[in-house]
Amino acid sequence: MSGSAAVGRALAARVGSLLLTLWLVSALVFLAGQVLPGDVGRVMLGPFADAQAVAELNRKLGTDQPVLLQYWHWFSRAITGDFGESLSMRAPVAPFVLESIRNSATLAGVVLVLLVPIGIGAGVAAGLRAGSLVDRLIVLTGVSFSIVPDFVSGLLLLIVFGLWLNWFPITGAAPDGASFWTHGYYLILPALPLVLNLIGYVARMTRAGVIDARAADYTRTAILKGLSPSQVLFKHVLRNALVPTVAVIATQSGFLLGGLVVIEALFGIQGLGNLVLGAAKARDFPLLEAGVLVMATIFVSTAAIGDLLQALLDPRQRRRSAP
Numbered sequence: 001m002s003g004s005a006a007v008g009r010a011l012a013a014r015v016g017s018l019l020l021t022l023w024l025v026s027a028l029v030f031l032a033g034q035v036l037p038g039d040v041g042r043v044m045l046g047p048f049a050d051a052q053a054v055a056e057l058n059r060k061l062g063t064d065q066p067v068l069l070q071y072w073h074w075f076s077r078a079i080t081g082d083f084g085e086s087l088s089m090r091a092p093v094a095p096f097v098l099e100s101i102r103n104s105a106t107l108a109g110v111v112l113v114l115l116v117p118i119g120i121g122a123g124v125a126a127g128l129r130a131g132s133l134v135d136r137l138i139v140l141t142g143v144s145f146s147i148v149p150d151f152v153s154g155l156l157l158l159i160v161f162g163l164w165l166n167w168f169p170i171t172g173a174a175p176d177g178a179s180f181w182t183h184g185y186y187l188i189l190p191a192l193p194l195v196l197n198l199i200g201y202v203a204r205m206t207r208a209g210v211i212d213a214r215a216a217d218y219t220r221t222a223i224l225k226g227l228s229p230s231q232v233l234f235k236h237v238l239r240n241a242l243v244p245t246v247a248v249i250a251t252q253s254g255f256l257l258g259g260l261v262v263i264e265a266l267f268g269i270q271g272l273g274n275l276v277l278g279a280a281k282a283r284d285f286p287l288l289e290a291g292v293l294v295m296a297t298i299f300v301s302t303a304a305i306g307d308l309l310q311a312l313l314d315p316r317q318r319r320r321s322a323p
């Protein structure tokens with residue numbers, strides 16, 4: 001089977017798996033938000049609320065209907081982007097979710113701008129000097145940073161660079177009407193703990209890829225053909241060494257978009273993680289369900305994108321995908 005056909009089959013299989021996973025996630029989200037709490041109206045209004053008020057709220061939410069009918073109504077609206085009305089905000093849920101995604105994506109963009117060149121650069125330097133003092137220092141530094149939780153490093157960075165030195169704002173929320181560069185400046189400090197937490201992983205993946213690529217037959221063949229060291233490095237070593245790193249970065253983007261609850265709360269960023277946390281505290285089930293479903297969709301989609309990128313960039317992956 002040709003490479004393009006193998007990629008097509010792999011893509012179709014991955015899309016089918018993605019859709020099935022998202023459907024299962026939607027069912028779990030619905031069960032957690034509408035069924036497991038029991039009497040949703042009673043949970044939201046409290047144990048001393050009037051029975052008539054509880055019944056009216058359950059009717060408004062549709063939780064007095066059969067479970068399968070509830071799920072169908074909720075799911076059929078959710079796939080069109082209609083998540084209902086927020087009970088705490090008294091407004092449609094979708095605009096709040098979209099705004100939170102935009103804020104999380106902006107933070108993720110700043111993280112990647114700092115992480116990708118530093119992490120890949122350090123990994124390449126370590127891989128080209130494997131076994132040297134530079135290699136050991138890069139690996140040790142990356143491991144040391146990665147074992148420190150992001151909320152610990154975030155708090156330390158906030159105290160040192162935000163309060164003591166006053167180099168950066170202590171909040172990640174720029175004033176209304178601020179320019180693009182001002183928004184980026186406000187997000188540097190929140191981005192740093194995430195960069196420190198991930199940089200070691202990216203550097204080690206890149207280092208391993210460079211070492212393997214330098215020892216591969218195609219690299220030795222290129223050297224024997226008389227190619228210059230720079231041509232060997234860029235055309236053969238890095239081209240193959242960075243394939244797993246690209247896939248890892250794509251996968252980590254899902255975490256950066258939806259898993260930053262602590263950092264967003266610490267720096268006052270109204271992102272997706274903070275939205276879910278606030279909805280859980282307020283017992284705002286429509287907003288909570290929408291946030292969790294979108295978060296799960298991001299995680300699953302970025303993981304699929306990472307797998308597909310690796311299959312597209314690495315011919316060996318395409319051959320393994322072929323039946």
